[in-house]
Amino acid sequence: MIDFLKLTSLEDVTEMLWADGPAALLIAGGTDILVHPEPFSEKKILIDISQVDELRKIEFEKKGLIKIGAAVTHQEIADDPLIRRRAHLLGLACAAVGSTQIRNLGTIGGNLGNASPAGDSIPALACLKAEIILTGRDRQRFVPILEFFKGPGETVLGFDEIIEAVKIPIRKGRTVAFFKKAGQRKGMCCSKASVALIARRHSDDRLSKVCIAMGAVGPEVIDVPEAARALEGQVLGAQVIRAAADCCCRAVRAIDDIRSTAKYRRHVVGALLTEGLLEIFDHMSKLKKRRKRRLRRLR
Ligand SMILES: Cc1cc2nc3c(=O)[nH]c(=O)nc-3n(C[C@H](O)[C@H](O)[C@H](O)COP(=O)(O)OP(=O)(O)OC[C@H]3O[C@@H](n4cnc5c(N)ncnc54)[C@H](O)[C@@H]3O)c2cc1C
Known part of the structure; x- marks a missing residue:
């Protein structure tokens, strides 16, 4: 009782x-x-x-x-x-x-x-x-x-x-952020692997104060300062994104368990980070186009 x-x-x-x-x-x-x-x-x-x-x-x-x-x-x-x-x-x-x-x-x-x-x-x-x-x-x-x-x-x-x-x-300045997870299904399931990122976005599209953390790929949540350093002060591009994704894959300390394998988790964190950064890249490109249009109208 x-x-x-x-x-x-x-x-x-x-x-x-x-x-x-x-x-x-x-x-x-x-x-x-x-x-x-x-x-x-x-x-x-x-x-x-x-x-x-x-x-x-x-x-x-x-x-x-x-x-x-x-x-x-x-x-x-x-x-x-x-x-x-x-x-x-x-x-x-x-x-x-x-x-x-x-x-x-x-x-x-x-x-x-x-x-x-x-x-x-x-x-x-x-x-x-x-x-x-x-x-x-x-x-x-x-x-x-x-x-x-x-x-x-x-x-x-x-x-x-x-x-x-x-x-x-509370963070100062304009920020960009994402949370991405991979699970067995799209909803109603716990993460096999997850990646969160936050960074400050500058007017010239450089990123600073980058923080990246990963879930479900080790005994505890892992922060990945090496991946953050690969993005610090950079404008997003293929090489920079690849370098950060590689750092995330290397930092994985996962085991095989009921939800997934260590091999899959190592691969998928890189893919999740890349997907999130590409979304940020698209978002910043749209903002840049909008800024250009506004400038043209003012001239
Ligand atoms: C079908 C299903 C899907 C789920 N999907 C996800 C998912 O996608 N992502 C995810 O993160 N989780 C998921 N979960 C897990 C769960 O829903 C979350 O972890 C949720 O946040 C637990 O909160 P709760 O209030 O229900 O915790 P409870 O079940 O009430 O408590 C959980 C534990 O925390 C302790 N606790 C609760 N509150 C306090 C407090 N204030 N101080 C100290 N100890 C405390 C309790 O004693 C217990 O040990 C899922 C669960 C189910 C059943």
């Missing part, structure tokens, strides 16, 4: 965890827990946090930060106007999760808590240099996204802590 508690305040949740942490299991959307019920056997209390007010908000904070509560769903993130304007990459990743039903239930906190290397929000959060806020009864700590994971299914979260929110620093 397991007791079920639905709490609505963060204080009550942290009190419960402080008192009964090892016996308690948090549930938000339930889209991971309910299909992998193994942890239930060791737990005595299931705490539903899906309606905790403090965890349900997306807020703009001072110092150029966006704070996203852990119980905000993927669909809410994808649809949010602030995210669309200032952290579009995360919106793209959340829009690529599962299906409408999964996106309406599954939360960003659950995606992190599950700690799957295939979690789609994680490469995007890595590119955005997000920090996770972990809260306990008497303490709060801020953990950089990639330091949160210790391996597949393992995190630094303590028994008495909850993921309260994710903080994302």
Whole structure:
């Protein structure tokens, strides 16, 4: 028998965890827990946090930060106007999760808590240099996204802590970004491999401040500084794109598993990066043509 508690305040949740942490299991959307019920056997209390007010908000904070509560769903993130304007990459990743039903239930906190290397929000959060806020009864700590994971299914979260929110620093200037994933089908499936990229776009089409991260191709999400360096200060062209794609393929640390093979994953990350960069190239070419037309009209 397991007791079920639905709490609505963060204080009550942290009190419960402080008192009964090892016996308690948090549930938000339930889209991971309910299909992998193994942890239930060791737990005595299931705490539903899906309606905790403090965890349900997306807020703009001072110092150029966006704070996203852990119980905000993927669909809410994808649809949010602030995210669309200032952290579009995360919106793209959340829009690529599962299906409408999964996106309406599954939360960003659950995606992190599950700690799957295939979690789609994680490469995007890595590119955005997000920090996770972990809260306990008497303490709060801020953990950089990639330091949160210790391996597949393992995190630094303590028994008495909850993921309260994710903080994302807003990038300055015009940015380009994409999130690409390869799965068994086009929808309703987890990633075999994924690639996220964000960069600043300059008026002469050069890219700078490039960040690239890959999901599902190693025990944790991998950031790829070598691939980012290959694009830094460059205008996109065939050679530059090929060099960055090669770096991504080399950085893969995948194994053969139920979803795919290491060989396929090594190949597909290069293809995903190339596809995303070609879309950016097309987008920038269109902008250039529009600029030229506008100039001609002014003359
Ligand atoms: C059919 C299907 C398709 C899917 N497709 C995708 C996909 O394409 N991409 C993808 O990334 N995922 C996918 N998933 C996995 C899942 O939907 C996501 O990981 C989702 O974000 C989980 O969120 P949740 O709120 O449902 O988590 P839950 O199932 O409620 O919880 C998951 C884990 O996180 C812990 N947890 C939850 N909230 C917190 C918190 N605030 N603090 C600490 N721990 C917490 C729980 O204790 C549990 O261990 C899919 C799942 C299914 C069933």
